Amino acid sequence: MAAGRAELATYEYRKTRARILATSTVCIVCGHGGSDAVDHIVAVKRGGARLDPQNMAPIHGVDGCPVCLRKCNNEKGDKPLAEVRRLVTSRDWYAGPSRL
Ligand SMILES: [Zn+2]
Numbered sequence: 179m180a181a182g183r184a185e186l187a188t189y190e191y192r193k194t195r196a197r198i199l200a201t202s203t204v205c206i207v208c209g210h211g212g213s214d215a216v217d218h219i220v221a222v223k224r225g226g227a228r229l230d231p232q233n234m235a236p237i238h239g240v241d242g243c244p245v246c247l248r249k250c251n252n253e254k255g256d257k258p259l260a261e262v263r264r265l266v267t268s269r270d271w272y273a274g275p276s277r278l
């Protein structure tokens with residue numbers, strides 16, 4: 179019975195993920211497009227809603243970001259989003275090629 183529930187939750191999760199990625203693929207961690215996964219904005223462990231689309235956003239999954247090569251989902255883990263984003267501030271990802 180527990181397995182059945184877990185399967186259902188996975189199905190719901192996939193459906194929600196597809197819906198979110200159809201709307202946007204801009205990663206919540208690095209701000210680049212091309213996300214292939216979604217993550218909870220507030221981790222479920224921290225009281226976030228597991229299947230609430232309001233609590234889910236695109237994020238780069240196992241393959242990482244094609245633009246900045248960060249493994250955004252790995253970096254985020256269960257950390258609050260603000261904490262993960264703060265780690266990026268040493269570089270301006272939006273500066274454009276002229277700054278390189
Ligand atoms: Zn990313």
Ligand SMILES: [Zn+2]
Pocket residue numbers: 205208209210243244245246247248
């Ligand atoms: Zn990126």
